[in-house]
Amino acid sequence: MKEKWASVHLELTRPVGAQPLLMVPRRPGYGTMGKPIKLLANCFQVEIPKIDVYLYEVDIKPDKCPRRVNREVVDSMVQHFKVTIFGDRRPVYDGKRSLYTANPSATHMCAVHDRFLYLHQRIMLIW
Numbered sequence: 001m002k003e004k005w006a007s008v009h010l011e012l013t014r015p016v017g018a019q020p021l022l023m024v025p026r027r028p029g030y031g032t033m034g035k036p037i038k039l040l041a042n043c044f045q046v047e048i049p050k051i052d053v054y055l056y057e058v059d060i061k062p063d064k065c066p067r068r069v070n071r072e073v074v075d076s077m078v079q080h081f082k083v084t085i086f087g088d089r090r091p092v093y094d095g096k097r098s099l100y101t102a103n104p105s106a107t108h109m110c111a112v113h114d115r116f117l118y119l120h121q122r123i124m125l126i127w
Contacts, residue, residue: 056091056099067095074099 060070074093078086092100 051102052104054101054104056101058093058097058099071095 058070058074060073065073071093074091078091086101087103089102
């Protein structure tokens, strides 16, 4: 009997906050027409320290899983690899394809193939 494995594939992309590939020039004379109004917006200033943030691309198979399931798979993966990969830093996951960490993975230069169980499903991690 052939075993079926779901897979999670993580790939490091360029750091968040790195210089954009294209700088678009500002429009001259923009905002000079019309009537000024007072506007209350739901926003606030945030002070963020200058640190590198690493973005990993997540590829979960099968592709059509709901975000809730994807989050549960990634949460289970983070718990399983807490000691060996993630340490005391918890990554941030958007539920689809992006996983952010403050530290690069200690194993980001080499491939890691590992398997773990999640809700009686076999999960394979390719790092």
